[in-house]
Amino acid sequence: MEKELRLMKGNEAIAEAAIRAGADGYFGYPITPQSEILEYLMEANPRETTGMVVLQAESEVAAINMVYGGAGCGKKVMTSSSSPGISLKQEGITYIAGAELPCLIVNVVRGGPGLGTIQPAQSDYFQATKGGGHGDYHLIVLAPASVQEMADFVEMSFDLAFKYRNPVMILSDGAIGQMMEKVYLKPQKKRSDEILPWATTGKPATRERNIITSLDLDPERQEKFNHKLIAKYREIEEKEVLFEEFMTDDAEYLFVAYGTSARICQKALQMARHEGIKAGLLRPITLFPYPKKRLNELADRVKGMLAVEMSAGQMVEDVMLSVNGKTRVSHYGRMGGMIPTPEEVLENLKLFIKGQEKWQR
């Protein structure tokens, strides 16, 4: 079957891609700027076509725990929300990480803290990449920069989630969620009817009972389990790093930016080159695992790196850790739902080059 071309919002693209990826269940709760995901799925009514379950839960807390229940049955399940709702989901997410369950969580980020604003932001980077809930764990985090990637990352997320039995987050923002672009949609995949050996599907006489739990009261065994998780995260860091580079070959100054900020930096980069400034861009696509190695290599060649984020300066810490003092690192950001213009990004690159950047650690 041919790929299908459509004009869609980022949020709608996620919803349609989920159906087409053969997702078994979606559990959500309305919150701006991502309610279109639930609305789209309710309207599409995939129960009648693929058999996918779509349920509006009583809260984000219930929704993420429904995801736990579905994932524990080995099903392809997902939820989506925006920042305040994702905070509520954190308890469930750490249980999912602790029980080693695969699932997809979408965060269409808005500005905070608190109720904040409904406008786009990238201020949930720490929460997404450093765990978010309690305990030592990581999500795999993908950062789409276009509506096309919103669609493509759904199936990719499910694949990664099942490969590692680990929750995956798509960390988007209100801009990408709301904007409309052309998107190529993949053909409909059949939902899997495979019974996974670890899943709770009813115990036949032929196997031991399966138990999905994140509890181990024995500290020695729990520590062993923590080591197992660490080994898994190291393997993910080894094998799953994704990033994109623009004009890094001869770059003297490097923008580091993901998602919406990366799009703005692409424009700022062209403007800089026009003025003779040798700028480049590294766009991390996976935020965990982070492209540490590549940034460290580039640090040998560039005179400085400017992290551009719609936050007070979160990802910049990973840039600093990656380059480990080899080159100058700074940050430029807007907050509260404000989106930087390419002009102001270029302006701040120039200040950075002159050593006059405003951001101080």
Place this chain on the structure above:
Amino acid sequence: MAEINTNDIVRPENLTYVKSKILTDNVMHYCPGCGHSTAHRVLAEVIEEEDLQSRTVGITPVGCSVLMYNYIDVDFQEAAHGRAPALATAVKRLMPEKFVFTYQGDGDLAAIGTAETIHTCNRGENILILFINNGIYGMTGGQMAPTTLEGMKSSTSPYGREVATMGSPIKMADIVALLPGTCYVTRQSVNTAGGVRKLKRALKKAVQYQNEKRGTCFIEVVSNCPSGWKMTPVESNKWMEENMFPFYPLGDIKVPAE
């Protein structure tokens, strides 16, 4: 004298108690006289007698029964505190042919998990909620629960539950019975042989209603917590009969129309 062979004595008709095959050989961690162990046993018997093992998924709570999965030989998921009904909702929606139950204490079901309890029942999810109401937080050492009786002492109501500042004990079974989504709501006990038999009958009815997809079944077991109540098992049962049963009367609250 003729030699006595144990096999001549251990015959089904000579046994008053046979351990269900669905109960594992793990030693239960419950305190002596605790109602949890009896409730487990009855549930295991029903799973065995109704031949449900291969299609059962149980959800354990956070509370004393968190390790229930060590004792009953079916597939289990362990939920976060209060969230068991949310897990059960998804399990059942995604695998409608399974028998899905949650097993929850009063802190789990009636405090932190109230929203999940109410909304799961309101949606009429085809699951069984087995609710062990012992009027206290057992696992964390005897703090006040939403179901703690007026005047009842606990480590966080050391002068007795004061309704003016702590609210009245909540009757969850009566609340969920008001919701159209529940098909069967009953209150039972496990402190006597008769109580155990009645609970077993209630569980079998619930299995039938689940098979018929009639909606949510909610079985409350008014139970004891000798450790949390700081009583001997015998004292705790007497106290339960004299204080808990009058406030939480046993019997059916809602039965489906035939």
